[in-house]
Amino acid sequence: MSGAPVTGQATTTAAGGSPSSPAPAPPEWDAVLFDLDDTLLDLRAAQHAAFDATVRRQWAGAADVAPARMAEATEAFASDAAGHYERYVAGELTFEQQRLARAADALRALGAPEESATPLGALWTADYEEVVRGHWALFPATAEVLAQVRSSGRGVGIVTNNVEAYQRAKADALGLEWVDVLIGSDTAGAPKPDPAPFLAGCARLGAEPGRTLMVGDSLTHDVAGARAAGLVPVWMSPAAPARGAAEDPVWDPERGCWRLRAIGGLRAWLRR
Ligand SMILES: [Mg+2]
Numbered sequence: 001m002s003g004a005p006v007t008g009q010a011t012t013t014a015a016g017g018s019p020s021s022p023a024p025a026p027p028e029w030d031a032v033l034f035d036l037d038d039t040l041l042d043l044r045a046a047q048h049a050a051f052d053a054t055v056r057r058q059w060a061g062a063a064d065v066a067p068a069r070m071a072e073a074t075e076a077f078a079s080d081a082a083g084h085y086e087r088y089v090a091g092e093l094t095f096e097q098q099r100l101a102r103a104a105d106a107l108r109a110l111g112a113p114e115e116s117a118t119p120l121g122a123l124w125t126a127d128y129e130e131v132v133r134g135h136w137a138l139f140p141a142t143a144e145v146l147a148q149v150r151s152s153g154r155g156v157g158i159v160t161n162n163v164e165a166y167q168r169a170k171a172d173a174l175g176l177e178w179v180d181v182l183i184g185s186d187t188a189g190a191p192k193p194d195p196a197p198f199l200a201g202c203a204r205l206g207a208e209p210g211r212t213l214m215v216g217d218s219l220t221h222d223v224a225g226a227r228a229a230g231l232v233p234v235w236m237s238p239a240a241p242a243r244g245a246a247e248d249p250v251w252d253p254e255r256g257c258w259r260l261r262a263i264g265g266l267r268a269w270l271r272r
Pocket of ligand 1: 038216218
């Protein structure tokens with residue numbers, strides 16, 4: 001669920017070139033599929049807030065933890081350094097089990113005594129969930145850009161690696177109830193980066209994969225998966241270099257994908 005660079009991924013691009021080729025022409029596209037978490041909404045920020053609130057309820061000693069150490073543990077929880085979420089997506093853990101495993105790792109990293117480092121299921125399910133939902137928020141300009149894409153006559157869908165029902169509720173809470181096509185990890189028989197959810201999204205939108213953008217923050221799930229399925233991969237990458245207007249998409253020859261600093265960059269491709 002992170003955007004950590006990956007190596008060894010396919011070197012053939014959706015445009016048919018290699019990563020060392022010149023930048024291809026901006027894509028012709030009829031539809032766009034978005035990842036949800038950390039692409040359309042700032043889930044990381046919501047996770048930070050919910051972790052901080054819940055860990056303080058779980059363990060009174062948290063009040064004495066240095067802020068820097070708390071921040072480090074919070075980031076470890078949110079970034080899931082141990083890969084518990086991947087085990088959930090793979091069907092090895094339940095959603096609650098992966099969350100509790102991440103909380104346990106973080107509590108031990110904070111130095112909580114063992115009797116306080118066993119996450120309380122009810123607390124982490126009910127309280128954490130209430131706080132995290134209260135912090136669900138779209139990134140700036142997201143609602144506006146999605147509306148502009150829709151107004152241009154292009155299809156809009158979501159392909160996400162959590163179960164459809166949970167992600168549907170999240171999208172609806174964010175005002176995206178009009179996005180009819182939402183493919184969850186349980187919708188198409190396999191999660192990203194398997195081609196199935198990308199192709200299911202295209203089919204539901206009635207769009208050709210080669211004329212469909214896939215925008216996401218994960219090189220592993222979104223970029224590599226979209227490329228393998230024949231879509232145009234666009235990496236949501238706030239660290240991307242600027243070119244022209246600050247938000248315009250840039251071609252990343254090393255990774256063979258387009259990079260967006262922010263969703264507003266899609267406007268450059270709406271004007272075409
Ligand atoms: Mg994501």
